[in-house]
Amino acid sequence: MMSTYLTFSISISVISWIVGMAVNAILRKTEFYEKKLSNLNFVENKKLNKIIGIGIFKWIVKNTFFKFFNQKLKLKKKIKENDLNKLRSEMTISEIDHLIGFVFVSIFALAKFYNFNFLFGFTIMIVNVLMNLYPSLLQQENKRRINKLINKTVINKVFA
Template sequence: MITNHLLTGFTFGLSISIVSWMVGMIGNGILVKTQYYPKLSHLNFIPSRAMNKAIGIEQFKWIVKNTFFSFFNQSIKVESKNTDLSAIRHQMTLAEISHLIGFLFVAAFALFQSFNISIVFGLTMMIPNVFLNLYPSLLQQENKRRIDLLLKRQKTS
């Protein structure tokens, strides 16, 4: 029974996490028109580079850069030194907030399924959600901090 809940929870979590990307984009499209969105563009859940390293953001970044995930958001690429970093930062904010909305959507669904089916099913749903929604959001936050440093250097020079 537990093995069945582990397998089906993971599979269902994987499926709903991918669907949550669309939910995140729609939610972000609505949220971008509000007065709160500029505040959301400066989210910083884990400011420490050491903590990011400890949870494996560097390995996740390698996976994103060196697998098929690198083809997903082509607007977040620095092609040359003349690339508009503000525009890239804006695209990163859009992706970050979309993934956060998707993460919260799946987390709410997993909580519901924890009560409806079993706690094992709900917790297992969160595994793909963390890797497909939370980690991309944390990676965008780290990248935005790096871009903010570059933008700050450009303003001073």
Template sequence: MESLKLGFVYGISMSFISWIVGMIINSMLVKTEFYKKISNLNFIKSRTLNKRIGIKYFKWIVKNSFFKFFNQKIKLENKNTDLVVIRNEMTLSEISHLIGFVFVFSVAIYKSITVGILFALAMMIPNTLLNLYPSLLQQENKRRIDDFLKRKTRNTN
């Protein structure tokens, strides 16, 4: 039981640290060809699966908690907001969170060897909630923006 608690707390700490790691690595990747390839990731295409894993509830938590203050650039202020700029900010956030997820996952693998598997699995709970889910939410939001922009283009032609 102690290993679970410690792993969970360690996972929360590592997840917050991973946000910084993700931003630093992402800022180095952003000008590369590799970045262009990964900027259109789409892990879960099914809206039904997104619903089943609770992205809708996660979105509500983000919108109605202190998390809403974290990335102010991803905010629709009014109808004149440039959706392409918002989408680019979402991509930056998504990839930073993915890098953070991989970073904590790597630490969890190391900790599974040095401390124990239960500790590592407990680490992955906050990592999933603080890195993977935000990334999946950004992917869903980007798909919605893409759909809207396609409809808008189709209607203007």
């Protein structure tokens, strides 16, 4: 029974990536995306990121097969401001894709909770957090780091 729950949870989470990409493709054309969604920041505190395990998650992404998933999110050795802006844009797209996926899968989990199938709903949410929420939080952390680099590049241009 547990293997069925886990299989479904992983499957629906992978499907949610496609749903997230499709919905996000539509949202990117709106003003709401540019003004609100592209600047989300749920966990600004570095200590809290560490407590919830974003560092461990980052290590897993960098050192396992997950590193091959989104090749657009790589930083080259030589950095230009334009490259940083493109990278930040790709990170935002990935972040929002995963957030949409998280909401999509959460609906399934809530339906299981509503039907008093708590173990199934809990299993779905654990997998959902690992496959959708954590990647989104990692992108937010990376975007904050990219923003610092962009600001540093702009400041260096002003004073050069």
